[in-house]
Amino acid sequence: MIQAVSSAQILTGHARLAGVIGWPVTHSRSPLLHNFWLRRYGIDGAYVPLAVQPGRLAEAIRGLQAAGFAGVNVTIPHKEEAFALCDVHQRSAVRAGSVNTVTFLPDGRISGQSTDGSGFVENLRAHGVTLQGRALVLGAGGTARAVVAALLDLGLEVLIANRTRSRAEALVTSLGGGGGVPWEDWRDAIAGCALLVNTTSQGMQGGGSEAFAPDLSHAPRTMVVTDAVYVPRITPFLAAARGHGLRIVDGFGMLLHQARPGFADWFGRDPEVDAEVERVAGAGLI
Numbered sequence: 001m002i003q004a005v006s007s008a009q010i011l012t013g014h015a016r017l018a019g020v021i022g023w024p025v026t027h028s029r030s031p032l033l034h035n036f037w038l039r040r041y042g043i044d045g046a047y048v049p050l051a052v053q054p055g056r057l058a059e060a061i062r063g064l065q066a067a068g069f070a071g072v073n074v075t076i077p078h079k080e081e082a083f084a085l086c087d088v089h090q091r092s093a094v095r096a097g098s099v100n101t102v103t104f105l106p107d108g109r110i111s112g113q114s115t116d117g118s119g120f121v122e123n124l125r126a127h128g129v130t131l132q133g134r135a136l137v138l139g140a141g142g143t144a145r146a147v148v149a150a151l152l153d154l155g156l157e158v159l160i161a162n163r164t165r166s167r168a169e170a171l172v173t174s175l176g177g178g179g180g181v182p183w184e185d186w187r188d189a190i191a192g193c194a195l196l197v198n199t200t201s202q203g204m205q206g207g208g209s210e211a212f213a214p215d216l217s218h219a220p221r222t223m224v225v226t227d228a229v230y231v232p233r234i235t236p237f238l239a240a241a242r243g244h245g246l247r248i249v250d251g252f253g254m255l256l257h258q259a260r261p262g263f264a265d266w267f268g269r270d271p272e273v274d275a276e277v278e279r280v281a282g283a284g285l286i
């Protein structure tokens with residue numbers, strides 16, 4: 001249920017504090033999102049952007065812990081280093097090989113989880129997608145690893161195609177599942193797939209690579225197509241899929257859903273993702 005949101009921020013000496021560490025961090029939507037939730041639920045707390053240069057993550061994490069922060073999100077380029085700094089690794093972090101959500105435990109230990117995989121799954125579920133059968137994942141970077149792990153854990157058969165083949169093979173080996181498909185042949189592999197996922201950075205605004213709008217005319221009619229890239233929300237990849245009459249789910253919801261476990265840990269409430277949240281956090285996105 002949508003509740004009335006006051007514009008006044010409730011902030012006392014008891015305020016719970018969290019934030020997002022990144023470099024750069026100015027593009028992050030997380031402060032908009034978390035502070036909206038804080039206001040919506042009337043929670044005495046704040047969530048701030050934290051620009052931390054590469055090489056200074058350990059210093060920053062220890063400083064925030066000493067200052068009484070409840071935890072932080074960690075984004076590019078710090079996710080792998082954050083894993084190394086944690087004392088306790090949730091299963092999701094081990095599966096993803098990285099940490100995007102850090103919680104400072106009362107006993108002084110630092111706990112890390114990766115919520116990209118659950119965010120990906122929850123976004124598709126929120127759009128009514130049933131996750132079963134075979135999925136083809138394009139890319140073998142950090143996001144691909146979290147997505148592939150989540151899909152394997154749900155029992156899907158997962159195929160992975162990546163420009164650099166050795167990275168796809170390393171992913172299959174380290175996750176103990178999935179199968180590699182040569183990058184040149186991925187279009188031939190979509191027959192029989194229920195889900196096609198782009199986790200490459202192609203199509204990202206400002207990414208510098210040419211538009212990624214493959215011919216999907218021979219895809220199964222029931223195949224769902226989704227993209228981790230969400231700037232722009234309708235990427236050339238998704239536009240091409242839609243042009244072929246396929247069902248698409250954009251990647252912005254993944255960002256919203258991956259934020260929920262951290263908010264719940266730090267502020268004590270599992271927040272809702274709904275149209276108003278999407279509108280506020282997505283303001284200005286094309």
Ligand SMILES: NC(=O)c1ccc[n+]([C@@H]2O[C@H](COP(=O)([O-])OP(=O)(O)OC[C@H]3O[C@@H](n4cnc5c(N)ncnc54)[C@H](OP(=O)(O)O)[C@@H]3O)[C@@H](O)[C@H]2O)c1
Pocket residue numbers: 116119138139140141142143144162163164167199200201202204209227228229230251252254255256258
């Ligand atoms: N929606 C969300 O919540 C969410 C969450 C996390 C990330 N993302 C987005 O997901 C994307 C990937 O992030 P990441 O952290 O996984 O990046 P990453 O680790 O750097 O991996 C990038 C991937 O893209 C591939 N790639 C890049 N340029 C390519 C090209 N021209 N042709 C073919 N493949 C190409 C790379 O292939 P090689 O191995 O051959 O280099 C690699 O597989 C980014 O756009 C990021 O913003 C979205």
